Amino acid sequence: MYSIYKNNETRHPIRPAQLRRVRSAHRLMSNFNFGAQCAPYMAIILLICCSACAGNKQDAQKKPAVLPVEVSAQTDRTTATLSESITFTLIAQYDKNLTVKLPEVGTQIAGLRITDFGEDGPREIDTRLVHKKWYKLQADIAGSYIIPSQTLSYEADNGTRELKTPQIFIEVKSTLKQGPDALKDIIEIKPLEEVPFNWRPYIWAGCAALVVICLGIGAFIYYQKRKKKAEELKKPAHIIALEEIEKLKNEHLIEKGVVREYYFRLSDIFRHYIENRFSIPAVEQTTQELLPEIMRLDAMNAPSKSGVRDFLNHSDMVKFAKYVPAEDEVTLNEQNVVRIIDETKIEEILTKSSSIG
Secondary structure, three states: OEOOEEOOEEOOOEOHHHHHHHHHHHHHHHHHHHHHHHHHHHHHHHHHHHHHHHHHHHHHHHOOOOOOEEEEEEEOOOEEEOOOOEEEEEEEEEOOOOOEOOOOOHHHOOOEEEEEEEEEEEEEEOOEEEEEEEEEEEEOOOEEEEEOOOEEEEEEOOEEEEEEOOOEEEEEEOOOOOOHHHHOOOOOOOOOOOOOOOOHHHHHHHHHHHHHHHHHHHHHHHHHHHHHHHHHHOOOHHHHHHHHHHHHHHOOHHHHOOHHHHHHHHHHHHHHHHHHHHOOOOOOOOHHHHHHHHHOOOOOOHHHHHHHHHHHHHHHHHHHOOOOOOHHHHHHHHHHHHHHHHHHOOOOOOOOOOOOO
16 A cells, blocks of 8 residues: 655555556656657757748749840949040850850940940850950040940840840039139239230241242252253154154064054054144044144144044054054054154254253
């Protein structure tokens, strides 16, 4: 038999079955107390696990999908003074299998001067290509400016795609002081002072002008003397023409089959003779322009005029109409030219010896 004493009091004896129930109740209460003590810790662990799972889910949701092409535009400053420059940078990041070309923005920036520009890339960074273009901008007038949106095009599987950058607003301020204090730096104009007139610059300028005039007169006299000597020693026109014809014959162009070039050369020699002999611009004139003036010459007889007309018309046919003359025609035309020169020549007597230097 068992007894339970409390407060020095004696209770009735407890039977074994009752004792087992009491012990079971004690064990149950002990287990309950242990669970109650561990519950706060279990709740904290469960809360941490839930937070971690929610954070991973949010990170997965926040991580954006990587686009095949990304473009951005930026400036190193949005506020500047007139003495400061602004660097505008255009950046494109894209996959290596795409071909992307950055737009030319030079003509799209209004009001801002481009003082310098450059390009970087494309070069590979983290398995993608990065291409940059930069521009140094500077304003001449204070005010607000807008760098417009830039459009980048590229070819994708579903066709041509376009990406646009946002506009960028720039504020340019003047370095001058504003407000009432701005006028404090202005100094009043000093009164006029009488400056004595200095004649020295005018005297030197007059002497220099006199020297220049004397040099000009001396050069003119020297040139006239040289020109006179050259005219005295100049060969007559018919001598020059006959010598050129002789040189042309010695080249044997007819034998070589270059008849057309031969007529060009012979016609040029004859026209120079007419120009030097009769003071007619025969080299620059066409045959239709030259023949009327030839017909009006008093210093040339009718047979010579007829010979000039026949030769010029015949040479034009060879030069421009691709007419191929026979060998006897070539010889006859050459003799005709020599005959006209001999009939119209003027025998000139040299007034000075050729030894004059």
